[in-house]
Amino acid sequence: MIRVAIIGASGYTGAESIRILFRHSQAELTYLTALPEECGPVEEVFPEFRGRCGLAIEPLDLDKLSRLADVALCCLPHKVSMGFVPKLLDAGVKVIDFSADYRIKDVGVYEKYYQKHTDIGNLAKAVYGLPELFREQIKGTNLIANPGCFPTGAVLAMAPLLKEGLIETDSVIVSSVTGASGAGKNPSSKFHFPNMNENLFPYGIGVHRHMPEMEQIAGEVAGTGVQILFQPHVGPFDRGILSSVYCRPAKGLTNEQLQPLYNEFYKAEPFVRVCKTAPAVKDVAGTNYCHVFPALVKGQLALFSAIDNLVKGASGQAIQNMNILFGVDEIMGLK
Numbered sequence: 001m002i003r004v005a006i007i008g009a010s011g012y013t014g015a016e017s018i019r020i021l022f023r024h025s026q027a028e029l030t031y032l033t034a035l036p037e038e039c040g041p042v043e044e045v046f047p048e049f050r051g052r053c054g055l056a057i058e059p060l061d062l063d064k065l066s067r068l069a070d071v072a073l074c075c076l077p078h079k080v081s082m083g084f085v086p087k088l089l090d091a092g093v094k095v096i097d098f099s100a101d102y103r104i105k106d107v108g109v110y111e112k113y114y115q116k117h118t119d120i121g122n123l124a125k126a127v128y129g130l131p132e133l134f135r136e137q138i139k140g141t142n143l144i145a146n147p148g149c150f151p152t153g154a155v156l157a158m159a160p161l162l163k164e165g166l167i168e169t170d171s172v173i174v175s176s177v178t179g180a181s182g183a184g185k186n187p188s189s190k191f192h193f194p195n196m197n198e199n200l201f202p203y204g205i206g207v208h209r210h211m212p213e214m215e216q217i218a219g220e221v222a223g224t225g226v227q228i229l230f231q232p233h234v235g236p237f238d239r240g241i242l243s244s245v246y247c248r249p250a251k252g253l254t255n256e257q258l259q260p261l262y263n264e265f266y267k268a269e270p271f272v273r274v275c276k277t278a279p280a281v282k283d284v285a286g287t288n289y290c291h292v293f294p295a296l297v298k299g300q301l302a303l304f305s306a307i308d309n310l311v312k313g314a315s316g317q318a319i320q321n322m323n324i325l326f327g328v329d330e331i332m333g334l335k
């Protein structure tokens with residue numbers, strides 16, 4: 001049994017991780033932590049889990065973590081997380097970090113979009129946890145940087161073409177629509193119900209912190225720099241991200257080549273489905289699937305993907321990574 005701790009268990013991704021782990025036959029929840037004011041029996045913090053979990057959410061005690069867990073899912077906000085991760089690693093557990101603190105390898109870029117990095121040693125060692133691209137590296141690490149939700153959907157939509165050099169790398173536009181849960185349990189006023197209900201709007205224009213993350217990972221897949229204009233929007237639904245990627249094809253690509261190319265690239269992937277029609281957020285809600293659909297329209301590529309931001313975009317992907325890390329069936333708890 002893999003003994004799993006969740007740090008920041010009182011938030012949205014903490015709850016989603018608990019929900020998934022109930023279904024996991026080779027992992028057990030052993031330790032849940034949060035800030036003192038959010039602690040208490042799980043079934044009081046989350047009434048939906050009543051009768052399903054006898055644990056309490058407690059303030060973090062590193063000795064206890066060390067005794068009770070093999071791995072910590074660290075569900076803390078970015079900038080906060082890097083204050084905790086070194087201590088979790090020192091306690092002898094493997095860490096899957098949900099925040100952005102260990103994703104961006106260029107410290108200057110991280111510090112431009114976030115703040116001064118305080119754990120550069122571990123940043124250098126962390127592996128970016130997108131299994132479809134980095135499965136082998138994930139197997140041998142103690143620290144996984146679980147990917148951002150938007151980069152997960154956008155990169156999976158483009159990867160087969162990037163890998164083959166079939167995209168003009170200075171032409172990429174990613175336009176995404178996310179549900180409101182992406183902002184976590186304490187969103188800014190912009191993301192509160194009265195402003196979200198029956199509404200749809202762009203945000204983070206030109207400055208969203210997932211833009212450099214997408215460029216880094218797309219660049220690694222392409223083997224060359226990729227410039228991306230990323231524009232997120234938020235819409236009035238709980239969960240899901242639909243990404244539409246527009247770019248110019250290279251080398252006279254035809255529409256007929258797209259499906260075979262995507263099918264071949266993802267043929268062994270348990271959580272990517274290559275679709276023949278447009279994907280939709282409802283098709284993947286509550287699942288760890290990413291649905292992708294590539295098309296060529298008027299000589300331009302239009303590549304679409306749909307994921308659930310809380311599952312393939314966060315907790316599901318983390319548990320997929322955990323399964324790879326501990327050598328159990330990758331789909332455990334997720335299908």
Ligand SMILES: NC(=O)C1=CN([C@@H]2O[C@H](COP(=O)(O)OP(=O)(O)OC[C@H]3O[C@@H](n4cnc5c(N)ncnc54)[C@H](OP(=O)(O)O)[C@@H]3O)[C@@H](O)[C@H]2O)C=CC1
Pocket residue numbers: 007008009010011012013014034035037038075076077078080098099100147148149181182183184185186309310313314
């Ligand atoms: N929501 C999503 O769709 C996605 C989220 N992520 C990432 O996952 C992480 C968690 O997100 P999410 O669950 O949505 O966030 P939430 O805001 O819902 O939960 C955050 C958790 O961290 C705790 N916390 C907040 N500040 C501190 C602090 N200073 N010290 C200790 N604990 C703290 C919160 O405690 P308390 O309950 O007391 O507030 C809560 O348990 C973030 O890094 C986020 O970027 C990644 C992909 C998708």
Ligand SMILES: CC(=O)N[C@@H](CCC(=O)OP(=O)(O)O)C(=O)O
Pocket residue numbers: 098099100147148149150178179180181182183184191232234
């Ligand atoms: C609506 C909303 O605010 N969405 C969040 C989604 C990103 C997220 O959850 O953070 P990760 O970097 O850990 O993926 C945002 O745009 O910042």
